[in-house]
Amino acid sequence: MAASNYKGPAFDSSELKELQAKVVNACLILDREGITDGFGHVSGRVPNHAAFLTIAQVSPGCAALDKLVLLDFDGNYLGGAKPAPYEWPIHGCIMRARPDVMSVCHTHSKWSALFSVLKKGLRPAHMYGRFLPQAGPPIYSNAGLITSIERGDALAGALQNGAAVLLRAHGDAVVGASVEQAILRTVQLAFLGELAHLAAVHGGPDYLTEEELTTFAGERSFPARPWEYFLSRLGERRIA
Amino acid sequence: MAANAKDIPTIDSSELKELTDKLITSCHILDHEQVTDGYGHVSVRVPGADAFITIANISPGAVTRERLIMQDFAGNHLDGAATPPNEWPIHACILKARPEIVSVAHTHSKWSTIFSVLPIKLKPLHHYGKFLSADGPPVYEGVGLVRTIERGNELATALGGGPAVLMRAHGDAVVGESIEQMIERTTRLAMLGEWNHLALLHGQPKYLSAEELEVYNADQRFPLRGWEYYVNRLKGKLE
Numbered sequence: 001m002a003a004s005n006y007k008g009p010a011f012d013s014s015e016l017k018e019l020q021a022k023v024v025n026a027c028l029i030l031d032r033e034g035i036t037d038g039f040g041h042v043s044g045r046v047p048n049h050a051a052f053l054t055i056a057q058v059s060p061g062c063a064a065l066d067k068l069v070l071l072d073f074d075g076n077y078l079g080g081a082k083p084a085p086y087e088w089p090i091h092g093c094i095m096r097a098r099p100d101v102m103s104v105c106h107t108h109s110k111w112s113a114l115f116s117v118l119k120k121g122l123r124p125a126h127m128y129g130r131f132l133p134q135a136g137p138p139i140y141s142n143a144g145l146i147t148s149i150e151r152g153d154a155l156a157g158a159l160q161n162g163a164a165v166l167l168r169a170h171g172d173a174v175v176g177a178s179v180e181q182a183i184l185r186t187v188q189l190a191f192l193g194e195l196a197h198l199a200a201v202h203g204g205p206d207y208l209t210e211e212e213l214t215t216f217a218g219e220r221s222f223p224a225r226p227w228e229y230f231l232s233r234l235g236e237r238r239i240a
Numbered sequence: 241m242a243a244n245a246k247d248i249p250t251i252d253s254s255e256l257k258e259l260t261d262k263l264i265t266s267c268h269i270l271d272h273e274q275v276t277d278g279y280g281h282v283s284v285r286v287p288g289a290d291a292f293i294t295i296a297n298i299s300p301g302a303v304t305r306e307r308l309i310m311q312d313f314a315g316n317h318l319d320g321a322a323t324p325p326n327e328w329p330i331h332a333c334i335l336k337a338r339p340e341i342v343s344v345a346h347t348h349s350k351w352s353t354i355f356s357v358l359p360i361k362l363k364p365l366h367h368y369g370k371f372l373s374a375d376g377p378p379v380y381e382g383v384g385l386v387r388t389i390e391r392g393n394e395l396a397t398a399l400g401g402g403p404a405v406l407m408r409a410h411g412d413a414v415v416g417e418s419i420e421q422m423i424e425r426t427t428r429l430a431m432l433g434e435w436n437h438l439a440l441l442h443g444q445p446k447y448l449s450a451e452e453l454e455v456y457n458a459d460q461r462f463p464l465r466g467w468e469y470y471v472n473r474l475k476g477k478l479e
Contacts, residue, residue, distance in 0.1 A: 037431075038469030059469035108366070110431075114438050117365045117445040143452035145367070169366045169448050201441050 004076035008049030011070040011079025016053065019044045022179045023053050024063045024239045029183055029230040030107060031061030032237070035190050040107035040171065043091040044179050046070070047102075052091050056081035060107075065239065074149070087145055089152025090173055097156040101175040103182035111193025112172035122166065125196050125205040128188040130216040134209065137164040137172070137189070145170075164189055180227040187230070248289045251308050251320045256293070259284050262419045263293060263343075264303055268477065269423055269470045270347060271301030275430045280347040280411070283331035284419055286310065292331050292344075296321035300347075315389070327385055329392025330413055337396040341415045343422040351433020352412035355379075362406065362436050364448045367456040368428040374450040377404040377412070377429070385410075404429055420467040427470070 009015035026042040036059070043054040056069035058081075069080040073092040077084065091104045115122035121136035123129075140158040144151065146167075155173060159165040163185055164174040174189055176182030199205030208216075231238055249255040263284045270276045276299070283294040289312075296309035310319040313332040317324070330346045355362035361376040363369070380398040382391060386407075395413060399405040403425055404414040414429060416422030439445035448456075 038466045057465065059465065059472070061469060062472050108368075110435065110438075113366050114435060117439055117447070118442050119446070120442060143367075143448060144455040168446070169364075169452075197438060197441075 004072045004074065004078060006049060006051050006072050006076070006078055008046045008051055011068075016046065016070075019046070019053055019179075020065055020068055021239045023055070023068060024065055025231060025234065026103070026105070026179050026183050027055055027060035027063035028234050028237050028239070030105065030186060031059070031063075032233055033187050033190075033230065035109050035186060036060045036107045040105070041085045041087070041091075042105045042179070042182070043095070043103060045095050045102045050096065051078060052095055052104075053080075054085060054088065054091055057083055057085060086147055089149050090146045090155060093149060093152025093156045094159060094173065094175060097153070098159075098161070098175065100177055103176045103179040105174045105176075105182045105186040106171065107174075107186060108171035109186070109190045109193070111190045111197065112166050113170065114197060115193055116166040116168045116170065116172075120200070122189070122193050122196055123207045124192055124213060125199055125207050126192055127208070127216040129192045129208065130213050131163040131185055131188070132192070132213075133162065134207070134213055137162060137166050139166045139168055141168045143169065180223070183230065184226045187226075248286055248291055248310070248318060251293060251310050252305075256286070259287075259419070260293060260305065260308060263295075263308070264305060265471060265474070266343070266345075266419050266423050267295060267300035267303045268474055270345065270426060271299070272474055272477065273427050273430070273470065275349050275426055276300045276347045280345070281325045281327070281331075282343065282345045282419075282422070283335070284343050285335050285341070290336070291318055292335055293320070294325060294328065294331055297323045297325055326387050329389050330386045330395060333389060333392030333396045334399060334413065334415060337393070338399075338401075338415065340417055343416045343419045345414045345416075345422050345426045346411065347414075347426065348411035349426070349430050349433065351430045351437065352406050353410065354437060355433055356406040356408045356410065356412070360436075360440060362429075362433050364432065364453060365439060365445050366432060366435060367448070367453075369432050369448065370453055370456040371403045371425050371428070372432075372453075373402070374448065374453055377402060377406050379406045379408055380413075381408050383409065418463075420464055423470060424463070424466045427466070 023044045030036045038059040041054050043052040045052050050073045055063050058067045070078040073096045090106045123136040174186045278299040283292045291312045293310045295303045298307045309321045313336045331344045363376040414426045
C-alpha cells in the first residue's frame with residue numbers, strides 16, 4: 001500500500017458535511033427499500049480528490065455519521081471510524097478507473113444475486129432499464145470477495161463504462177455521477193430483476209430492444225424526484 | 241444419564257444471564273426474519289454441563305424469560321418452565337453428539353421444507369452458502385416428529401459433522417458454535433433456499449464449486465456483523 005498523498009478536506013471538515021449525510025442517508029435508503037441485508041456499502045467520492053467516504057464495518061441499515069470512514073483509492077485510512085469495509089477496493093478501483101463516477105453502491109441484492117448465477121442476463125423489460133445495455137449488465141464471474149486492488153481492478157474491468165456489474169454468487173456494484181443517481185439505479189436494478197424474473201416464469205418477457213431503450217434514454221426532467229421520495233420514506237431515520 | 245443438578249447454574253443465575261438473553265433475542269430474530277412460524281425452538285448448551293436451555297412450548301416470536309426451560313441430555317427437567325418442547329431430543333442428541341456445538345435451531349423454514357421434499361438439492365449459489373458443502377445439506381428422511389432419543393440420534397447421525405440438516409416434510413436443524421453463528425446460518429439457509437428456488441425456475445443455476453467455496457471460507461472476518469444487524473431490526477419490539 002503506497003503512502004497517501006491526499007491533500008483534500010479533512011474527514012470532519014465542514015466541506016464534507018453534506019456528503020457525509022448523503023452517504024448515510026443513501027445507506028439507510030437501500031435498507032429501507034429492501035435492497036440490502038446486513039451487508040453492502042455505499043461510497044461518495046470527495047470531489048477533485050482520489051478519496052471516498054463509505055461506512056466502516058456496519059450494516060447499511062445501521063449507518064450513522066460516526067460510522068463513516070474516509071479512504072484514499074489505495075485504501076489508506078484518512079479519518080473517521082475503523083476498520084474500513086473489507087471490500088473497500090470495489091470503491092477505490094472503480095473510482096480510479098472512472099473519473100465520471102461520484103458514487104458506488106455494492107449490495108447483495110437478491111435480484112442481482114439471482115441473475116448473477118443464470119445464463120440469460122438481467123435484461124431491461126421496463127423503461128427504468130434505460131441506464132443498462134440491452135443485454136443487461138455484465139457479470140464479474142470470479143469467486144472471492146473483492147478484498148484486493150487486483151480484484152478491484154478486475155471488477156472495474158468487467159464494469160467498463162457501464163452503470164452496473166453483477167458479481168457472481170455475490171451481488172452487484174452500481175455507479176452514478178452522484179450519490180442520488182447511484183441509489184436510484186440500484187433500486188431500479190432490483191426492480192428490473194424482480195420484473196424480469198416474474199415475467200420469465202410466465203414464459204419470457206417482450207424485452208425492450210436497443211432502439212426502444214434509446215427512446216427512453218433522454219435527459220431526466222426531474223432528477224431530484226426519486227431522492228426526495230426515498231428520503232421521505234426514511235421518516236425519522238433520515239439524517240439532516 | 242441424569243446430570244448432577246447441584247453443580248449446574250440456574251436459568252436466572254448471573255452466570256447464564258448473557259446466554260439466556262441472547263437465546264431469547266435469537267428466538268425473536270428468527271420470528272422477525274420470518275424463518276419461523278408458530279413452531280420451532282432454539283437451544284443453548286449450558287457451559288460445562290450435559291444440559292441445555294430451550295423454550296418451553298411457546299412460539300419463538302412470543303418467548304419470554306419465564307418460558308425458558310433447562311433439561312439434561314436425557315430429557316430430565318432441571319429448571320424453569322414445566323413443559324419441554326415435544327422435540328427436545330433434537331437439541332439433546334445433537335449437543336451430545338457434537339461437543340463443539342453451542343446452539344441448535346429447529347425451524348419449519350419454508351425454504352428448508354421445500355428442498356426437503358424435492359429431488360433437487362439446496363446448494364450454495366451465493367457466498368452466504370460458504371458454511372455448507374458444495375452439494376448442500378443432507379436430508380433426514382425419517383417421518384414423524386423427533387420426540388424420542390432414538391430419533392434424535394438418527395437426526396444427529398444424518399447431520400454428521402455438518403452445519404445443517406433438512407428434515408423431510410418438516411423443516412431443518414441448524415447448529416452453531418455460538419448463538420450468533422446459529423442465527424447467521426439459519427437466516428442464510430433460508431435466503432439460500434429462496435434464491436435456489438428462484439434460480440431453478442429459470443433452469444440450471446451456476447452453483448459455486450467446492451474450490452470456489454474454499455476461496456470464501458478464508459474470507460470471513462466479522463462474525464458479529466449479521467447479529468448486530470438483526471438485533472437492530474428488532475428495535476421497538478423488545479424492551
